[in-house]
Amino acid sequence: MAEEYLLHDHKDSSLYLSNQGFNDNVIDAALPSVYRFFEKVIDELQIMYAEANVPLTAIHVAGDEVPDGSWKKSPSIKMLQQKDTSIKSMTDVWKYYFSKIKFMLRAKNIAVYGWEELAIGTQTADGSRKVLYNPDFIKDSVQLDAWWSISGNEDIPYKLANTGYKVVLSNVDYFYFDLAYAKDFDEPGDAWVGYLDIEKTFSFIPFDYYKNATEDIRGNLLPPLYFANKEKLTEAGRKNIGGIQGALWAENLTTSQSMEYLLLPKLMVLAERAWVKSPDWAIEKDTFKAQQLYKYNWSVFVNQLGKRELPRLNFYHHGYNYRIPAVGALVINHKVNANVQLPGFIIRYTTNGSTPTIQSNIYKEPVEEKGVIKFKVFNNTGRSGAATAIRNK
Numbered sequence: 599m600a601e602e603y604l605l606h607d608h609k610d611s612s613l614y615l616s617n618q619g620f621n622d623n624v625i626d627a628a629l630p631s632v633y634r635f636f637e638k639v640i641d642e643l644q645i646m647y648a649e650a651n652v653p654l655t656a657i658h659v660a661g662d663e664v665p666d667g668s669w670k671k672s673p674s675i676k677m678l679q680q681k682d683t684s685i686k687s688m689t690d691v692w693k694y695y696f697s698k699i700k701f702m703l704r705a706k707n708i709a710v711y712g713w714e715e716l717a718i719g720t721q722t723a724d725g726s727r728k729v730l731y732n733p734d735f736i737k738d739s740v741q742l743d744a745w746w747s748i749s750g751n752e753d754i755p756y757k758l759a760n761t762g763y764k765v766v767l768s769n770v771d772y773f774y775f776d777l778a779y780a781k782d783f784d785e786p787g788d789a790w791v792g793y794l795d796i797e798k799t800f801s802f803i804p805f806d807y808y809k810n811a812t813e814d815i816r817g818n819l820l821p822p823l824y825f826a827n828k829e830k831l832t833e834a835g836r837k838n839i840g841g842i843q844g845a846l847w848a849e850n851l852t853t854s855q856s857m858e859y860l861l862l863p864k865l866m867v868l869a870e871r872a873w874v875k876s877p878d879w880a881i882e883k884d885t886f887k888a889q890q891l892y893k894y895n896w897s898v899f900v901n902q903l904g905k906r907e908l909p910r911l912n913f914y915h916h917g918y919n920y921r922i923p924a925v926g927a928l929v930i931n932h933k934v935n936a937n938v939q940l941p942g943f944i945i946r947y948t949t950n951g952s953t954p955t956i957q958s959n960i961y962k963e964p965v966e967e968k969g970v971i972k973f974k975v976f977n978n979t980g981r982s983g984a985a986t987a988i989r990n991k
Contacts, residue, residue: 969989
């Protein structure tokens, strides 16, 4: 009974390290107990959905981040290779596993959904990625979350769609909402692939995200012809783009307030890109005109967000802890100029080094006083964002 649902071969001495730093978290794809386990999980899920009278049409089976080195010293994998001579590499083991999972789900009229690795395979030592052609997955409309579109892999989502896979754009550098809004010591969030401000998500063009991409994940300018040899999305590929998706990884979140801070207003920007038809600036071919249209549309959006949508979140469900932006400050001609990304908020400041409060002076014009000037942004309920300090000499 103890081995009925066993997921790992105790004699497996394979050496690997996952992206999260684990060396023992990969399921052994050769063990029959693994498939009994998944059969049990799927059956229980079907029971729960049936009780809720909700259709279960697809299950996300993950499939990502199988590290290089997995299974290489597994006795059960070696036995499997002896029985099935078509399994020559660890990628073949991976394909064997997901083919069985797909068959299991299809037998229950459930579609397969997973990360892009379902069409890429296990990780390689050098981090390179290549789309694998799997006609069986394409025929059964296996749906993929395309995410690792950085570091030379910018065209992988489009390659997947052009090859025939059903794709949801989940680009890490545009839609991973656990990333910090900005590079600041006091700004919560991760920074493992850079930072994610709301304007970057707003600038995303689903069918041609190369067009507005000017920086890499570290904020460095990309060469002018960086995307020249990247695969473009074809007309056939466009039909395979099912939508866009945001992700909020919660392993470092400890409160609902911190979750709301990272999620809002990024989630509202995602909705703008997902639910609004392709904007005029995205399809305009003249670069100058496209830039002018973009600036106008961005201005309209931030005004609606700051003046209409975010104030509503102060009261829905007793209020949400959305992020209030920090002040941007700059000394020009010996005066401190301040601004904020979103209209509809009040900037307050102090000149004595103290942190601004709701009673502090309202910023209306550049500050002439010398010394440390501190700013804070307040909403109409008195809640504030992070403080900004600048010295006027």
